[in-house]
Amino acid sequence: xxxxxxxxxxxxxxxxxxxxxxxxxxxxxxxxxxxxxxxxxxxxxxxxxxxxxxxxxxxxxxxxxxxxxxxxxxxxxxxxxxxxxxxxxxxxxxxxxxxxxxxxxxxxxxxxxxxxxxxxxxxxxxxxxxxxxxxxxxxxxxxxxxxxxxxxxxxxxxxxxxxxxxxxxxxxxxxxxxxxxxxxxxxxxxxxxxxxxxxxxxxxxxxxxxxxxxxxxxxxxxxxxxxxxxxxxxxxxxxxxxxxxxxxxxxxxxxxxxxxxxxxxxxxxxxxxxxxxxxxxxxxxxxxxxxxxxxxxxxxxxxxxxxxxxxxxxxxxxxxxxxxxxxxxxxxxxxxxxxxxxxxxxxxxxxxxxxxxxxxxxxxxxxxxxxxxxxxxxxxxxxxxxxxxxxxxxxxxxxxxxxxxxxxxxxxxxxxxxxxxxxxxxxxxxxxxxxxxxxxxxxxxxxxxxxxxxxxxxxxxxxxxxxxxxxxxxxxxxxxxxxxxxxxxxxxxxxxxxxxxx
Ligand SMILES: Nc1ncnc2c1ncn2[C@@H]1O[C@H](COP(=O)(O)OP(=O)(O)OP(=O)(O)O)[C@@H](O)[C@H]1O
Numbered sequence: 001x002x003x004x005x006x007x008x009x010x011x012x013x014x015x016x017x018x019x020x021x022x023x024x025x026x027x028x029x030x031x032x033x034x035x036x037x038x039x040x041x042x043x044x045x046x047x048x049x050x051x052x053x054x055x056x057x058x059x060x061x062x063x064x065x066x067x068x069x070x071x072x073x074x075x076x077x078x079x080x081x082x083x084x085x086x087x088x089x090x091x092x093x094x095x096x097x098x099x100x101x102x103x104x105x106x107x108x109x110x111x112x113x114x115x116x117x118x119x120x121x122x123x124x125x126x127x128x129x130x131x132x133x134x135x136x137x138x139x140x141x142x143x144x145x146x147x148x149x150x151x152x153x154x155x156x157x158x159x160x161x162x163x164x165x166x167x168x169x170x171x172x173x174x175x176x177x178x179x180x181x182x183x184x185x186x187x188x189x190x191x192x193x194x195x196x197x198x199x200x201x202x203x204x205x206x207x208x209x210x211x212x213x214x215x216x217x218x219x220x221x222x223x224x225x226x227x228x229x230x231x232x233x234x235x236x237x238x239x240x241x242x243x244x245x246x247x248x249x250x251x252x253x254x255x256x257x258x259x260x261x262x263x264x265x266x267x268x269x270x271x272x273x274x275x276x277x278x279x280x281x282x283x284x285x286x287x288x289x290x291x292x293x294x295x296x297x298x299x300x301x302x303x304x305x306x307x308x309x310x311x312x313x314x315x316x317x318x319x320x321x322x323x324x325x326x327x328x329x330x331x332x333x334x335x336x337x338x339x340x341x342x343x344x345x346x347x348x349x350x351x352x353x354x355x356x357x358x359x360x361x362x363x364x365x366x367x368x369x370x371x372x373x374x375x376x377x378x379x380x381x382x383x384x385x386x387x388x389x390x391x392x393x394x395x396x397x398x399x400x401x402x403x404x405x406x407x408x409x410x411x412x413x414x415x416x417x418x419x420x421x422x423x424x425x426x427x428x429x430x431x432x433x434x435x436x437x438x439x440x441x442x443x444x445x446x447x448x449x450x451x452x453x454x455x456x457x458x459x460x461x462x463x464x465x466x467x468x469x470x471x472x473x474x475x476x477x478x479x480x481x482x483x484x485x486x487x488x489x490x491x492x493x494x495x496x497x498x499x500x501x502x
Pocket of ligand 1: 003007018044045048050115
């Protein structure tokens with residue numbers, strides 16, 4: 001069952017977060033006999049207006065009659081409806097007289113509820129609009145009109161009614177409602193998760209209850225992770241989000257937007273990183289990179305601890321921080337690109353990362369997260385060609401690896417020819433240094449200990465074993481590192497195999 005229905009307030013005291021409006025509405029109901037005015041409850045969707053109307057009727061012991069937006073609301077229908085409401089009251093009154101006329105009248109009222117009263121053009125015909133105003137003025141029964149936009153209603157209608165504004169429900173008021181529902185459902189929860197749901201919904205309690213139900217479904221516990229990756233339809237696309245953060249929105253709104261996109265903070269960070277230089281420059285770019293670095297640090301903590309509450313700090317940095325770094329707003333249209341996402345346990349990705357780790361003396365993780373994306377940008381679609389050939393030679397890449405890094409189709413001639421040229425380049429390097437080549441191929445112990453991966457150490461090359469393909473290339477690259485005349489001045493810091501093939 002839908003939790004918003006299951007936990008719909010049945011009495012006014014359960015309507016949360018709008019105490020002033022609620023009290024004014026209760027008073028309107030209690031004193032209706034004295035003033036006989038209709039009331040307009042107006043405010044954003046999902047904050048309890050309809051619920052309040054039904055709860056009041058319940059508290060007062062009144063029946064309700066609803067005329068919904070989906071009903072055809074012509075003048076005719078409304079007049080018949082009004083007549084029926086009056087008739088029902090009379091019949092009900094006849095059945096349950098207490099003897100005291102005032103009490104009878106009070107108890108046998110019917111609360112007439114009309115929703116979407118501001119959408120007259122959409123839901124009422126000409127006759128309907130004036131019939132409503134007439135109904136409001138002449139009704140023998142209390143009427144509640146429900147509207148999102150007070151000023152979308154005609155002046156005549158507004159003047160004929162009392163009006164009560166419902167405000168957006170604050171996160172502070174939403175959280176206890178969610179907590180209460182969890183207890184009644186026997187669902188465990190992280191407080192951070194409920195807070196996040198409350199904040200994401202920006203005042204819409206119905207939305208919050210829906211999100212809570214989505215996050216609880218199929219999970220033992222409502223966690224921040226289940227909330228963020230929950231199944232509610234997010235409304236903002238990634239490109240609109242990039243525009244919002246990088247060009248248009250204030251930090252606070254940018255944060256709100258980050259909640260509306262259906263991407264994890266990890267992916268959002270990559271999207272921003274991949275596109276920020278198209279929009280930011282100079283100082284603002286430097287400031288934004290600081291925030292992205294902070295976001296990355298928090299994401300690292302999430303990975304290390306599996307504590308997804310840290311996502312909110314990543315979000316603060318990547319959305320609000322990056323937006324705050326911007327000098328003013330920006331216009332124009334930008335061709336945002338999809339960043340490359342690197343699968344963590346993909347054979348091809350692992351191979352390339354391992355080769356880079358071996359040649360450059362960095363960890364697999366650094367290779368995967370920092371070096372590969374860099375190479376991908378530098379050799380996008382195999383351009384420039386010499387650089388792509390050099391890369392393939394340095395890291396011993398086969399066609400599929402080159403395609404993976406450059407984003408080109410796997411068996412295209414272009415990729416094949418690059419791999420061939422890379423092989424030739426390696427052979428050349430081998431020839432030039434034959435004889436002494438293997439000296440450089442033996443990594444020092446120190447270097448070897450930096451490798452965090454499970455690859456075979458290549459020290460066996462030096463021991464005179466059969467040289468397999470991979471060791472060949474390492475020999476070539478290591479040789480280039482230490483053996484050529486031009487390279488003699490190189491420092492140990494520069495271990496990148498790539499530069500050696502230029
Ligand atoms: N103030 C509130 N207190 C408690 N529950 C609420 C409140 N507001 C909304 N809800 C929850 O959201 C559901 C929908 O609320 P309701 O339909 O009353 O909102 P509304 O403001 O009338 O929205 P709409 O204008 O779209 O009709 C309720 O059934 C209840 O579960």
